Amino acid sequence: MSVFSDPQSRGFARVTGLFYLSVAFIGPFAILYVPAQIGVPGDAAATLNNLIAKRGLFMAGAGGEAAIMLIEVVLAALLYTMFRVVNPTLSAMAGLARFGEAAVMGAMLLFSAAALSVADPATAFGGIDEVQRAGLAATMVHAHDAGVWVWQLFFALHLAILGQLVARSGLYPRLIGHAMTLGSVGYVLDTMSAFAFPNSGALAMVTGVFLAIVTLAEVSFALWLIIRGPRRAAA
Template sequence: MNVFNDPQSRRYARLTGAFYVTIAIAGGFSILWVPSQLQVAGDAAATFANILANRGLYAAGIGGEVVILVAEIMATAMLYFMFKPVNATLSFAAALARLSMVGVMAAMLFFHAAAYALADPGSTLASLSEAQRFDLAGLMLAVHDAGVWVWQIFFTIHLAILGQLVARSGRYPRLLGHAMTLGSVGYLLDTLSATVLTGSAALATITGVFLAIVTLAEVGFALWLLIRGPRPATPAPAFA
């Protein structure tokens, strides 16, 4: 437990980086790979046939999301204490925004569970026809996926603030911090393109550019934490 005693130490930073990497690996598995193996676009019957035939994989995907939530909670708390000396108020605001994101992600798991229960012939709604159950189960998955558009708003706020804390800390590369703040707009644009400004090819292109920037910045920051850790403190510009 001594590693948690000094938020400015290299060991503390490396552990924070380890949580970041855990989020990335578990997210790649649960959010990207598992759905690609089970979901069939536009075909609810095929999707839920895959889920019922691969119950272990579906459960593993949910388990991976739980791992993400645990790692997110730890990373959020550790980032708060790491950057509290830079600006306590903004560090707390960044933590609240990220925890709000975690709350939305946790709520999304209920819809995953509901979709599975509806698709299972032995569920409590077995009196419904198969088509009705699949329609309801498809709705649950759609609501689960819509949760992404909600948590991305909170994540935009978190990254915009965190990026400036990183840039002004004097202990991490300013370029990474500014890139995080700039690229954070990509998450907000992604939500807008999926909910309000649908079908805009130009917006999709711009969104992709910003998401590429923020992805590189986040990966770079995580690897910097994990491999190098904080530099000796140097004077940094204060917040106006």
């Protein structure tokens, strides 16, 4: 475990970058693809049928979310340790925000388990009316999906602070840090769009621009950690 002994070393940065990049690979499947294949807005019966027919896919998505949750806890600690030399207070804020994101993901998994239980006719819920069971299953799926809008607020706060830590550190490109801070607005706008303005095409377009910026910035940061590491270590 010597790689974790020096937070400013290339090895420490490389491990952090690999964890960071792994989220970019798992996330689109678990957070975007699977929910889109299961939940059918306005059609509880179809949602229930998808839970039954695509149980394996749903469980794979839940497994991916569980992996992301654990990775986020690890990243919260790694990033805090890396950037506490820049500003310990801001680094702690960023770490707690990322841990809060992971906590919400844990709560989402409870709704996933509840949805599967409702969908399984062998459970106690199998004895209730089919329409009621479908409505209950759809509610659980919606509650799970709504969790994304909640953890995005924690993640936006994390990225806004982390971006400034990156920019001020002198160890990594300032442009990447500022892009992370700027792009973090996209997660807040996405939550606002989902909760308050679901039919606003203009807001969706603006949100897409900010999310594209933050995605590019995060991937660039992860790759920089893996390939280059901190400038001080290379000196």
